[in-house]
Amino acid sequence: MTDAELRAADGRVPGRRGRATRQRLLEQTAGMLRSTSYRDLKVVDIARGAGTSPATFYQYFPEVESAILVLAEEMSQAGSARLSGVVRDGNWKGRAAYDTALAVVEEVMAFWEDHRAVMRVVDLATDEGDQRFRKIRVALLNGLTNALAEVIEAATKAGRHPADLDPMATAGVLVSMLAHVAAHRYGFEFWGIRTDDLQRSMARILYTTVTGQKPPSGA
Amino acid sequence: MTDAELRAADGRVPGRRGRATRQRLLEQTAGMLRSTSYRDLKVVDIARGAGTSPATFYQYFPEVESAILVLAEEMSQAGSARLSGVVRDGNWKGRAAYDTALAVVEEVMAFWEDHRAVMRVVDLATDEGDQRFRKIRVALLNGLTNALAEVIEAATKAGRHPADLDPMATAGVLVSMLAHVAAHRYGFEFWGIRTDDLQRSMARILYTTVTGQKPPSGA
DNA sequence: CGTGGGTGCTGACGGGCCGTCAGCTGCGGG
């Protein structure tokens, strides 16, 4: 959505003051999302917290989820490049490849940590079948998946994987693993499993699955 | 919860007729869950569908989620053994181990297929922080995780993995992968990735990560 | 310097679903 397309609910084009109010509502939404389960987010609370009324909220967003959607879009835009960049810029040859794999794992975990509140809603809404959030989630993870698939395909051409193994399927599985573990990190910790250990396990799986080789000793 | 603890909302002990009504409500809930997103499940619809009134529903369940919780508990009880059984009964030595890995993957996918509607709610509620559903999810996956961890630990003692790699962390990562891919199977298919390919990729990752060896050629 | 038109905001309201409660129904034992 370009700025030019921004419309209030009644079709008016918001001016300076209106966009400031919209922004305050977005920030208030993001803030409350950190401390409140998003199912318990009430329009009236967001509006009052932003110093305005519920009716004003509906002038800028048709529903609460639409406001979160904007936050998610902002996050996705910056995140997509950030995640795939580590894969693309990394060295996937020899021993260095393990360091790259570990860097990828750490970047994914760090990204989830930075955007935990919004990512939780993205995951939830996607699972509930919301196509808008699904689209954002796919866009975010698509870059990472494609980047990994490219590296895997190169290894396949070098004869390190069976030729009939679908690189996109393998990359998709790896991204699923990364996303799910990152999302449930605190579940694991509660269960007595340290994040360090999770990361090392994932880095080894990532390394082996991408390069088709055993992890270097000492990794 | 044992049968002896079954109580209606007002503390009465349900008799034969009451338990039949409760059962009808449960079946109606399960039925509607297959066609309706669980957020759109209305108490009144369940009750009317079961030929009774909303107030009756509340006599047996404090809220809709509690009814689903019962369905989830039934599923978990049977599923836990079913999933870990494949790991425990499988042969993890040599070439046969790949077939075992593939069998595990297929069993997990089949389980999700059988219980997709309830599993979706379990995953959703867990992500939203509901401790009751989290407990069920953990119980369901715990058997599988422990079974895998045991096999991994045996391989570690045989010198196939670094001694300081946490088997539970590795097993947890693998189960995350399996659960997430199984839950998003149709998302992948929509994206042009065939379930067959996903299963083969996962079987190879599972085999390698558990045994510490390269998959047999032709797998 | 007023004044008209458009932007910004809101109180108030109807509607839907929730969860509760007092009370009616009817079954089964005595």
Add this chain to the structure above:
DNA sequence: CCCGCAGCTGACGGCCCGTCAGCACCCACG
């Protein structure tokens, strides 16, 4: 036959949603 309790329900107050008519404010323009 009838009494008591399990079983069931209509009706209700409450919460939150999303809408709408209309008031307040700003500023460009005559």
